[in-house]
Amino acid sequence: MATQAHSLSYAGCNFLRQRLVLSTLSGRPVKIRKIRARDDNPGLRDFEASFIRLLDKITNGSRIEINQTGTTLYYQPGLLFGGSVEHDCSVLRSIGYYLEGLLCLAPFMKHPLKIVLRGVTNDQVDPSVDVLKATALPLLKQFGIDGESFDLKIVRRGMPPGGGGEVFFSCPVRKVLKPIQLTDPGKIKRIRGMAYSVRVSPQMANRIVDSARSILNKFIPDIYIYTDHMKGVNSGKSPGFGLSLVAETTSGTFLSAELASNPQGQGAAVLPEDLGRNCARLLLEEIHRGGCVDSTNQSLALLLMTLGQQDVSKVLLGPISPYTIEFLRHLKSFFQIMFKIETKPCGEELKGGDKILMTCVGVGFSNLSKTLK
Amino acid sequence: GDKHARPSRRYHGQKPGSKDLIEETSDIEDLLKKEEDYKEENNYSTETSGAVKWKEDLSRKAAEAFLRQQQAAPNLRKLVYGTVTEDAEDDDRDGQEELGGLFHIRQPDGGCKYKADALDCSRFPVQAPHNWDLEEVMNSIRDCFVTGEWEEDKDAAKILAKDDE
Numbered sequence: 001m002a003t004q005a006h007s008l009s010y011a012g013c014n015f016l017r018q019r020l021v022l023s024t025l026s027g028r029p030v031k032i033r034k035i036r037a038r039d040d041n042p043g044l045r046d047f048e049a050s051f052i053r054l055l056d057k058i059t060n061g062s063r064i065e066i067n068q069t070g071t072t073l074y075y076q077p078g079l080l081f082g083g084s085v086e087h088d089c090s091v092l093r094s095i096g097y098y099l100e101g102l103l104c105l106a107p108f109m110k111h112p113l114k115i116v117l118r119g120v121t122n123d124q125v126d127p128s129v130d131v132l133k134a135t136a137l138p139l140l141k142q143f144g145i146d147g148e149s150f151d152l153k154i155v156r157r158g159m160p161p162g163g164g165g166e167v168f169f170s171c172p173v174r175k176v177l178k179p180i181q182l183t184d185p186g187k188i189k190r191i192r193g194m195a196y197s198v199r200v201s202p203q204m205a206n207r208i209v210d211s212a213r214s215i216l217n218k219f220i221p222d223i224y225i226y227t228d229h230m231k232g233v234n235s236g237k238s239p240g241f242g243l244s245l246v247a248e249t250t251s252g253t254f255l256s257a258e259l260a261s262n263p264q265g266q267g268a269a270v271l272p273e274d275l276g277r278n279c280a281r282l283l284l285e286e287i288h289r290g291g292c293v294d295s296t297n298q299s300l301a302l303l304l305m306t307l308g309q310q311d312v313s314k315v316l317l318g319p320i321s322p323y324t325i326e327f328l329r330h331l332k333s334f335f336q337i338m339f340k341i342e343t344k345p346c347g348e349e350l351k352g353g354d355k356i357l358m359t360c361v362g363v364g365f366s367n368l369s370k371t372l373k
Numbered sequence: 374g375d376k377h378a379r380p381s382r383r384y385h386g387q388k389p390g391s392k393d394l395i396e397e398t399s400d401i402e403d404l405l406k407k408e409e410d411y412k413e414e415n416n417y418s419t420e421t422s423g424a425v426k427w428k429e430d431l432s433r434k435a436a437e438a439f440l441r442q443q444q445a446a447p448n449l450r451k452l453v454y455g456t457v458t459e460d461a462e463d464d465d466r467d468g469q470e471e472l473g474g475l476f477h478i479r480q481p482d483g484g485c486k487y488k489a490d491a492l493d494c495s496r497f498p499v500q501a502p503h504n505w506d507l508e509e510v511m512n513s514i515r516d517c518f519v520t521g522e523w524e525e526d527k528d529a530a531k532i533l534a535k536d537d538e
Contacts (some may be wrong), residue, residue, distance in 0.1 A: 013491025036490050100495055125494055187519045189533070218511065220518050250412055250519065250532050287497045287514050294495040320453075321497035322488075330452050339448050350516040356449065 005029050007074075008333055015326050016048055017097070018299065020055055020075055021104045022060075022334040025307065029076040036071065043070025047090035047097065054087050055279045056097055058105065058113065074089070080310040082109025082173070089119030091163035096126035099152075099169065103136050104303055107145045107172035108367045112151075114170040121157050121165035122196065122242050122260050127296045129154050129167050130194050135254040135294045142252070143304045144178040145171065148352045157198050157230045160263040162237025175367050177304055182292035183357065186251030191283070193217055193225035193246065195276070199239035202229040204272045205286040208243045211276030214247075216283070238264050243276055245283045257282035288352035291320030299327040306337045308362030316344070335363050 010019055013036055023030040036042045044066065052073070056062055061078030075302075089098050096116045106113045122128040133152040137306035140146075151170050158165025193212065195205040205227035215367075216223050226242070230236075242260035249255075259279040261270045286295060293301045298317055301325065305313035331337050340359040346352060503510045515521040520534065 012491075014488055014493050016489045016493050034489070039490065097494075125492075125496070127495065185517075187521065188517055189519045215505065219514075220520055281502065281505050282499065284514065285502060285519050290501065290514075290517065296495050298497075299495065315528075319493070319497075320383050320449075323495045323497065325453050329455075332454065338454060341453060343449060345441060349437060350513055350521065351516045352517060 007076075008050055009033065013044070013048065015330070017101045018327050018330050020052070021077055021101050022303075022330050024055065024059065024077040024080065024105060025303075026126075026334040027077060027109065028153075028334055029074065030054070030100075032073045032075075034071060034075065037171075041185075044073065045092065045200050047092040049194045050090040051089075051098060051101065053146035053361055054089075054101070057085050057087060058102075058109070058115075058313075059084055060110075066261070067071050072184045079106055080109045082106070082111040082113040084112065085086040085115045085201050087115065087117050089117055089163075091158075091160060093118050094120040094124075094126045094128065094160070095165065095167050096128055096132055099129065099132055099167070100127065100136075100300075102169065103140065103172075103300055106169075107140070107174050107304075108307075108365075109171075112149060112171060112173050113210070114196060115168070117159060117167045117169065118163070118359040119165060120160050120163040121154055122258075123160045123263070124260050128242075128244060128258055128260070129165075130196075131246070131256045131296070133181075134192070134244070134246040135256045136297050136300060138252060139293060139297050139301060140171075140304070141178050142182065143174075143308070144176075144177075145174055148161060149174040156234045156236060158200055158227070159238045159242075159260070161242030161265070164236035164238070173367060177362070178309045179308045179313040180301075180305060180315060181313070182253075182301075182315045182364075185253045185290060185316060186249035188220060188287065190222040190224070191220060191245060191247050193223075193243060195225055195241070195243045196230070197241035197245060198230055198235035200241055201226070207272040207277075208241065208276040211273040212245065212280040213241060215280035216347045217278055219284075225237050229360060240264065241272060241275070243279045245279055247283060247287055251292075254294060255283070255286045255290070256294050256296070257286050283361030286318075288331060290352045291318040291355055292316045295319075295321055298324040302327060302331065302339070302358065302360075305358075305360055306331050306335055306363060310362055310364040312359060312361055314357060314359045317358055319353065320356060337361075338362060 001146075008019075008023070009031045011034040013030070013032075019030050019032065023029075033137055043126050050066060055075075056064060058081060059078040059080065060081040063074075063076040063078070065074040066110065074182045087098070089095050098117060098119075100162075101115070102115065122130065129152065133154075137150065139151060140150075149170050149172050149346065151168065153168045154165070155168055156164065156166040163181070184267070193209075195208040195212075197204040209227060212225060213223055219355060225245070240261045244256060244258035247255045257279055259282065261275065262268065289295060292315055295318060301315050301317075305315060317324075328339060337360055340357075342357040344355040344357055346354050503513075505511060
């Protein structure tokens with residue numbers, strides 16, 4: 001373990017997860033100061049504390065120090081251990097918030113991670129479990145992370161503010177990652193979706209489907225939107241509905257969009273027809289951005305390229321998000337990796353906006369925690 | 374661009390002559406060379422051959438696209454890593470303002486102030502949504518679909534057939 005490594009220092013609560021995740025993977029401790037220092041309610045929030053507890057559960061020998069006001073956090077990572085874990089996520093953020101961190105770490109555990117996460121499965125802030133299942137899992141497969149045990153399942157659906165959802169995630173471990181060459185996004189051959197509703201009329205989902213189809217049918221005939229109406233204990237504690245859409249291309253690219261209804265007691269009631277149409281338009285926006293990786297998964301792709309074997313990896317992206325830009329800076333700090341960034345103008349082609357080609361040479365990270373057989 | 378320069382200077386200080394930087398610089402030099410060569414070629418063809426009108430236009434368009442790309446690329450790099458490797462040395466000299474020879478003026482790290490405590494979320498919200506009811510907006514992504522135009526080197530039928538297997 002790199003306990004003697006010089007620690008990196010940051011300020012503020014933003015990008016907390018990427019800092020902790022990269023710290024864990026690189027073995028470099030981090031110190032984060034001034035966490036909401038000027039806020040009326042300073043320090044770490046419950047959902048962040050819950051994320052830190054989760055990291056503690058899946059690692060062995062991590063050292064976590066938080067000052068009395070919660071405005072300063074010191075994290076010295078231990079070894080990624082994995083195994084069977086259960087975790088109650090804070091309902092202030094959805095399970096997607098926690099899952100995004102786990103997707104980065106799970107392939108590098110000593111024992112394959114099998115985790116039950118409880119909380120909110122779908123909200124308006126973070127990528128939902130449905131979207132991560134449909135986009136992040138196929139992306140991990142491109143890097144050679146695959147197998148029978150690779151699974152992400154929604155056991156119970158839970159909407160905010162009450163939550164009550166449950167998710168099962170299991171991921172195989174790999175010693176090394178394959179480099180990728182994702183430069184051709186291919187063409188969209190079908191659109192799939194999931195219209196869900198809990199504790200409201202099941203008719204809501206059907207109304208969402210019809211309105212979303214009315215827009216997408218102008219582009220492609222192969223559209224299928226499943227409806228999912230979980231009942232009883234499987235429907236969580238709060239009513240709500242929503243839609244996630246995924247466009248799949250001939251070369252295995254998955255682009256997604258999603259919308260959820262306002263949480264009970266917050267904001268005006270949303271009409272399912274409006275939600276369906278707006279979500280379809282968001283998918284068209286995502287298609288316009290384009291690239292070989294969905295905008296929410298950009299940083300996951302760049303991380304796995306960085307950790308790949310010492311070989312060239314390339315990926316074509318749409319415009320890079322502010323979250324990804326910060327992630328690239330962090331990759332430079334933690335792994336001394338800088339990407340070559342080239343703009344590919346759209347020109348005369350009818351394929352949306354300008355694209356960006358990202359190239360790097362992997363650091364040749366190998367999973368030392370993994371038990372040899 | 375002083376506020377962007379800070380992180381890279383640190384990088385410079387830590388790793389003088391790092392491999393990355395040398396590669397980058399030579400890359401940029403290569404590109405600049407290509408750019409010069411290209412212009413010369415362009416002049417040559419328009420002066421001597423008196424070529425067909427559309428060809429002239431084509432090379433101009435290509436040159437413009439190339440220039441646009443050249444300008445956009447370093448900007449993006451600058452946006453991400455704080456600076457373009459070329460002008461890192463210039464920035465070293467300025468930005469060292471002193472007050473009364475004793476106090477250094479502290480410069481906020483590249484716009485970090487407003488976002489340091491912002492929401493930690495990977496979603497990338499659409500800033501300026503298109504109007505998807507307009508025919509021309511819809512057409513802007515037509516070829517992203519199998520129902521659109523295919524590149525010449527790709528046989529649509531073959532790819533789709535392979536897919537069904």
